[in-house]
Amino acid sequence: MGHNPLRPQLKKFRRLLFISPFISVFFLILLLWTYRPFRTAQSLTQYHQATSEIPVQLKVTPPGQIAPQGQRLSLVAVTGTKTVLVAAYQEHRTEKKEVRVIAVVLRSEKIAYRCILRCQEQLRNSSGVSDIHGDHFGFAYGTANIMCPLPSDCETPSHIAVTSAAAFSEDTFTSNTFLEVKNRKAQSDSFPYNFTVCLSTMFDFTNVLQLVQTLEMLQLLGVNRVVVYKTSSSPETQRILDYYTNKGLVEVIPWSLSRFLNVSRGWLPEHGPGDIHYLGQIPALSDCIYRYMYQSRYVALHDMDELILPQSVNSWSELLPLLENKYGADKCYMFENNVFPITVTLRPPTYQPLPPQGCCPRWHNVSGINILAHLYHEPIISETHYSNFKIIVNPRAVFIPTVHGLRGSQKGCSWVDRTIARMYHTRAPRQTQLTPDKLIYDGRLLSYSARLTPNVNTVFTESFKTQEILCFENCFAPPAE
Structure with a gap:
């Protein structure tokens, strides 16, 4: 029988097969000893004092829920309750x-x-301690702040989990998802952004043209960050x-x-069935305010079809x-709502010279509303004068x-005179009985159109890589004689 060069390796492999079960059993016993059950909060503390290991794997979101652009989902259901956590600050x-956990x-659930x-x-x-916001509009669910006091030896926690006191046990604790605690450092100046706009909430959204026009207008106004809370949209x-x-x-x-609730698409239960007001708009706005509290000098809360335009200056x-100077610094400024109905398209009352780039383009094959085509607003009446402002x-x-x-601090807000600035709301009519002549x-x-139009064109050209969707019409040319 000839010499087999693999015989020494085979002998080593047989020995490894013989001892590997003993090694596996040893490590299993070690693992079980290390991961002993935790019965009380005191035993948790004692465990950490005795060992540097962490008995739970901290994670910001459940596995497999990584969202586009690297954003992480933070919504977490609290076991044994109807509570959903949004974020912690x-x-x-x-x-x-x-x-503060939003x-x-x-x-109706007392937890x-x-x-x-x-x-x-x-x-x-x-x-x-839970504090439920008063603005729930009669829906079963509402926004709340769960305030968690910090122990004297834990003044800057990195993560937090919330559970019901009744379910504070081994199983509930080890399965909880921890949220990252943001805003651990307060900032008083030198913010990364001067103006941030919070847009909530985007659901089955297809209004592409108005979205692009709004984002370009916001940049012309000096906004350098726009936050969009998005559920679904068109490609x-x-x-x-x-x-x-x-x-x-x-x-x-x-x-x-x-994913957690039957969200309503209406602002009242009779306008749309569901568990919570308008897709959960208020918790989204709350998160945006706290998310940018120490990142932005000012934050604007308004919708995608709204623009706050100054009247004597341009940004x-x-x-x-x-x-x-007029109302005081570091305050809340409220802007009157002016509705420009999308059902009416009228020329300006007198001929206006065209800016160099044209002032009333039509973008064919682009879904959505062209804000430059709706320049007539509803009259301000007493019933609506102080409503729907931003x-x-x-x-x-x-x-x-x-x-x-x-909420609860309107005395800290000031109404801005409409001759200084006001809000332009391009939407379906609110006073439906009005005739166009009213x-x-x-x-x-139109004073922004010379810059707005080419900027919008550039976005469509660069994002869709085609010129075919652009078509222009001289809307405001003088009438033919």
Whole structure:
């Protein structure tokens, strides 16, 4: 029998097969000993004092839920309750140090919360106190702040989990998802952004043209960050969002509340069945305010079909010193709502010279509304004068935002004179009984058209890589004789 060069390797392999079961059993016993059950919060603390290991894997979101552009979903259901956590932010403005967890709660459910805080490889816990926002519009669910006090030896926690006090046990604790605590450091100046706009909430969105026009107008006004809370949209809309995300203007926050609740598309239960008001708009706005509290000097809360336009200057950068001088600095400024119905397209009352790039283009084959074609607004009446307004605010002065203004602190807000600035709302008519002759012409938007039109063209050309969708019409040329 000849010499087999593989015989030594075969002998080693047989020995390995013989001893490997013993090695496996040894490591299994070691693992079980290390991962002993935790029965109380005190045993958790004792465990961390004895070993540097962390008994749970901290994660910001469940696996497999990584959203486009690297944004992470943060919505977390609290086991054994109807509560959904949105995000966690350290609060620096209250007397006692605490973490504010923005949540969506079933208002009829009475829960005692327990907060688990991670602080330098140790876990601490405290009792959470829930404060439900008053603006729930009669829906079963509403927005809440769960306030978690910080122990004296854990003043800057990195992560937090919230559970019900009744379910504070081994199984519930080890399966909880921890949220990252943001805003751990307060900032008072030198913000990365001067103006941030929070747009909520985008659902089955197809209005591509108005979206592009609005984003370009916001840039002309001096906005350098736009935050979009998005549930769903058309492929064309997503392409536009990707374009602006790559440019650094837009941050898309995937808004997945519909995975947990039956969200309503109406602002009252009778306008749309569901668990919570208008797709969960208020918790999204609350998150945006706190997300940019120490990143932006000012934050504007308004919708995609709204624009706050100054009347004597051309940008928000020029407008804010006027407002601060007249109404006071670091405040909330409220802007009158003017509805420009999309059902009416009329020429200006008198001929206006065309700007160099043309002032009234038509973008064929682009879905959506052309704001330059709707220049007549409904009259301001007493029933609507102080409704549906929107705001620009110093976010560090905000505790509870709502759809229109701030909850519980309207005395800190000032109405802006319409001759200084007002809001242009291009939408379906609100005063449906009006005939076109009752509308009021306002051509302020046209003063931006010479810059707006080529910018919009560039976006479509670069994002869709084609010129075919562009077609121009001289809307405001003098009539033929």
